Amino acid sequence: MKVRINPVYKKELKISVRSIRLSLVIFAYNALLAMIGLLAFYFNFDANGYRNISYSSVLVVYTMIAILEFALILFVVPAFTANAIAGERERQTLEILLTTTLKPEQIIIGKLMSSISTIILLVFSSFPVMAIVFAVGGVRFVDLLQFMVFACITSVFIGSIGVLFSTFFKKTVPATVFTYGAVVILTLGTLATLLIIYLLVVQSYENNYYNSGAVGNYNPPGLGNLTLLLLVNPAMTLLSMITKQYGSMDIFKEVLDSFGGIHESIVNNWYYISVAVQLVLSGIFLKLAAWKLRTK
Amino acid sequence: MLEIRDLYKRYGKFTALDGLNLEIGKGELFGFVGPNGAGKTTTMRIMSGLLRADSGSILIDGIDAVAQPMKIKEKIGYMPDFFGVYDNLKAMEYMEFYASIYGIEGLEARELCRDLMKLVNLEDKEDAYVDGLSRGMKQRLCLARSLVHNPELLILDEPASGLDPRARFEMKEILKNLSSMGKTIIISSHILPELAEMCSSIGIIEHGRMVIKGTVDDIMSRMSASNPLIIRFASGKQEAVQRLKENPRVQNIAIQEDSVAIGFSGGQEEEAELLGSLVSQGIGICHFGREEGNLESLFMQITKEDGNEG
Ligand SMILES: Nc1ncnc2c1ncn2[C@@H]1O[C@H](COP(=O)(O)OP(=O)(O)OP(=O)(O)O)[C@@H](O)[C@H]1O
């Protein structure tokens, strides 16, 4: 059997490999990571002497790199994917594609894959540097793998939003702006929304409480299942993953609890649930983009 | 091969296609002519599935273009009026990309693309980057690209626009060549004479309607019936003019040095009668006949109402 690679993806790959930019970016990125890694180890080991290797400082290095890569994804993926369809439209190559037998789904998927492949390549290329951490201990191989999966899924999630905006807007600029906007809303907006709602709820509870003479226990209500909104927040996914890898999810639970708790089993499996939710959303976004491409 | 029935398309309030009808037989090289804004591009975009018509039907090879767009896409090759190319891609890779869309890969694709590039005289540009090609070359490359899946119907929207005379000539030769290979081709243009010499038939569109359609000769003779009758005299011009003025069929007379041009309402029989009567009066006539139509004036005549629109 012959496996057919998505033609759009294959073509984009050919173009991106051709430009020297890609190899420069990979080199610069890994050089930076290596530097951070070495510096971190220097301060952890040499400065303190070998006796005091603390696993927690190894974890700090790992966490730092993980957050760095996460931030990179949030910054880079919107710029690449928002260009996917709108760029093709601006270059006046989209119409030709649409008159071929290529299905809109194929165009969308090919574009998404090619737009996020660079960043995923970057993430995977940092594997060796990150692997230094588990050479020391503290972080296991599966933890690292889990992070890679997380990085891929976040790229797909953000990428599908970018591609969606890219099909809805005729121009690259508004598509890019809206994609960054969506990233801000997902990461900070969800938290801010919950915070505002929470404050309003507490406020009205307090008004009631004191107006009725402050009898009974002071026990403001939580937000309950509204907190599940955070499942779409990739930053929360990362937080749940890292805190779990640390052993206890205390910090993560604290954040969630501040809004009023949700079910224990959801908190414990937050990573898997949120990843699933984000994948389903990505599927919906991509379907929507293909539908938009099909209607004229 | 192609059958368009009562096609309507509105952009908001503006009616771009107003009940367009068109039929094209297999193997025809059809010239689709009309002034700017007549609706050529709109029609072609609907045919190739880029745009949805408000109503009307399009059958290509008996297949409904609206109901089965995928089947239609296998049958047509479309070249838009404006298009772009990718950066950082060589001509051969450009061709191979589109071949791969149709599942043609590897050596087979390489050979096919080579043949097609030869067909459009670009065989020496295989390794050139597409964005560095001249406009004429890009247009030819795009034509070759539209042929990768061996479509039966080619829809070419102004393939010669923006080309210099030599490139136009080349493009024409390529199209004639394709036509002789048995492809059905529709070419749009707003220059009638350019199409007339290579097309087997033409249709003139105006305000979203087909105004006239037929073979070039057919249209020419139909139109020339209203052209002035030119009579050139060897002798007896004064007397002839007198006679003509008395003839009720003569609407006007324009007298030139040795000839007159008259507006004459009547068919060939009446023309013969007039000639006979003039000759029998002893007038020396050395030329008698309708003025040859010229395509440009024909086009202007048909599309005159809106010469200053847009
Ligand atoms: N997307 C659109 N929105 C609004 N009006 C449009 C749109 N596309 C075309 N039109 C209008 O429809 C009419 C037909 O346009 P079309 O492009 O089909 O003309 P054309 O015959 O191809 O002209 P040209 O020779 O200039 O290419 C024009 O008056 C144009 O203004």
Ligand SMILES: [Mg+2]
């Ligand atoms: Mg046009």
